[in-house]
Amino acid sequence: MEYGDKLFWLSVLIQRKYAQICAEFDLTPSQATLLCAVRNEPRQMAYLAASLGMTKNALSQLVDRTARRELVGRESSAQDRRVVMLSATPTGKVLGEAIYAEVSKRLPEIARNLDPDDQRDFERVATAVVDTSDLSPTTSDQPITQ
Template identity: 90%
Template sequence: MTVAILGTITLWATHSVVAVVLVVLLCAAGFADNPIVVGEVVRIAGAGRSLPMAPATSAFQVGIATGSWLGGIALTSSLVGTTPTSAATSRLIVRHRTGEVGVDYGDKLFWLSVVIQRKYAQICAEFDLTPSQATLLCAVRDEPRQMADLAASLGMTKNALSQLVDRTARRELVGRASSAQDRRVVMLSVTPTGKVLADALYAEVAKRLPEIARNLDADDQRDFERVATTIVDTSDLSAPTPDQPTTP
């Protein structure tokens, strides 16, 4: 059985999920062999003779220790990734435990969002703005927007957006006005003071937000920029999402 599992691992070592399952089966088979071999030793040597059992049990312990030692050497050697057998399989297990193959991909994206929001909030605080107020200013800094469309693009309810606009308007940073084409449509735009603040804030965010990737090397930073650009370019930021709208 052990030989069969090892042969299967050789064929499937590059398939992470299958490889992990096979390694677990290999471990189970190894533990099952121990009592069988010891039982055969007792049967051959005869009951009550403990001396023959000692080498058999010790052999398993030596094998476990030696296997762990050789496995550690394999994981840190240049052989990793060049052979499809146990070294590659062990590497896959390590990758699973550290999340390199997407086991906790969603978790990493969650914490990435926390890192981005924290940096964004720090920048906004320097301009005496909340992140919600800053986002609102940046959304209307270039041209007026309909309140309904703005609520959809920001993922907010109309009531929540109205409260946010009220707080921001009290600082004379934004103002409401009826549309010239349809008096029923409410438009939101920045005031001259709000325009100056929004432009300065936007420039600072664009300059400093990439600092979250400062610990990456140059190639990784370029890859990060490329992936971030692709995600934004392929996302519909103007349409409402089916998720629960946020509050300011």
């Protein structure tokens, strides 16, 4: 199996474990990711769309579904009323924190069959990949108007 194939299957393992955790909270992976992204502070919808690699329309639909569960809310920015901010409701914040904690605790289980030295190497390499990656939005942070 080629290196690219192994990375593909690693992403499948991570996504499968993440989906299992999300299902335990009765959330889709997209809803859980959204909650985790806004659990600490409100974010601009345009920023979220770009950061999560979604179209503004897809994000808006996701927000609608999540808002119906009273987990997130939209509001206009005080500085620019065209800018829509998304924040977690009190219930959404608690749920987002719980999901984030559970993912942080259980996602490393994908490396449980490695010996301790390999587990440390895996953690070191994963950390280096994330630390040297540009996780900022790939498009400009333009306001989204609704």
